[in-house]
Amino acid sequence: MRYIFFCIFSFTLWMLWSGQYALHHPLVLAMGVLSCGFVVYLVSRLDIVDEEGIQIHLARHLFLYIPWLLWAIIKANIDVAKRILSPKLPIAPRIVRVRGTQKTDLCRVIFANSITLTPGTVSLDLDGEDIVVHALTEEAADDVQSGDMDRRATAMER
């Protein structure tokens, strides 16, 4: 079932990229189908398709999460850019631990990636429930430790 979904997905992608021409040429179309089949075979050998690949219910939460994340990224970008440009270089790098309360691996990955995507904080290591974060400034460290982002990432699991 998962492989059928994956096959349909990769073929849709192939059609998007090179499909306009292929519709009139059965040979090229056959090549596309063959290459999709080959990719699915390779992936099935690697055994990396599991339930995490298909989580439609996440999409609904992502619509709420992504705009908030973008806003956070913009704010953090402006802050870090100011600090880089100012001649005194007012940074205070530090390492802090942040608790990630997510249950599923996927949401943990989304949380850790969001931390990294926000300039000023980079997730360095996963240690049990904690995430080791390198923060460029005190404000950034306080921001990530306040748990706002953690709450929002956890909210996606429901």
Place this chain on the structure above:
Amino acid sequence: MFIAAMIGILVTMALALCRALLGPTVYDRILSVNMFGTKTVLFIAVLEFLTGRPDFLDLALIYVLINFIGTLAVLKFVRYNDLGAEPEE
């Protein structure tokens, strides 16, 4: 306007190259190579708009993927000194 973006990207490339040449540690250099790859993607995208033929964006797409895989391969080499090693965990 594309020219302004192009010049900006070129300046960033030059800065990344400086860090790659200066970089005291191996990781500094990998970071700047990774950043150089991202800038290549952006440059190709902007260039195709500048020349008025944005049909070859697949090239930029390929570069995003290759850059990611390349960085991971390099990191694996740095970590285990061997490309075929099994992860420890």
Place this chain on the structure above:
Amino acid sequence: MIIIDILSWICLILGSILCIIGGLGLLRLPDFYSRLHGGGITDSLGAGLILIGLMFQSGLTMVTVKLAMILIVLFITSPTSTHALGKAALISGLKPVVTDEHID
């Protein structure tokens, strides 16, 4: 039409300025872990704004779909490789420069 052009120009110019700032950060910041943040600026908002500016230019065509795909892939892969880089450096024993006492 002209509004879209102006929007895309603003995006492109802001994006390239942010890229340059990120490059400066890569050069100015004192140690490796801080430089990761400089790279983060160019990868997140710098690249994103430039690609969005290009999207405004291309309108609703196949090109926009490809640009959006590049943006999505970039937003997923760039933090992953930054994290891998930081973790590899941490495991190898490269000590971060910290100004504060409360480590861990």
Place this chain on the structure above:
Amino acid sequence: MTEIADIVLLILMIVLAVAISRMHNLFMAAMMMGIFSFLSAIIFTLLDAVDVAFTEAAVGAGVSTVLLLGTLSLTTREEKVAPKNNALALLVVLITGSALIYGTLDMPMFGDPNAPVHQHVADRYIEKSGEEMGIPNIVTSVLASYRGYDTLGEVTVIFTAGVGVILLLGYIWRKEDEQ
């Protein structure tokens, strides 16, 4: 308009090439080769050679970096110190370089429409390849059909080289297993 990009990229390339040749740590040199390949891919795109840039993406930035790293993991990371006295080498390089530059003087100017390359078959490729081959990409139809035997030979050579590399590396791994 793209001349600025040309000039800047070529300067960056020269800086990088000098830096690579002066580097003694081979791992660093391999990393710099990655940047070099990104730069050359951009220059290929500037010259409208998108297919070549595709190949550079796959081979230059992807495979060759991995191959270099694989080689490094089998050998050492540091270059052996070269002997200092290399006046002869300088002479050879100067003679070869000047001969090559002298050779380029006879070549037609870059992008010259009267160049011999553009005189004979290029028109036919551009006009007819679509209906004759049924493939929209001219480069593909030239490589795979008009010059099919050439390509077959190239592919054979590359395949042989690949098999040779695999055999050589496989030999080393087998020896380690037996120990």
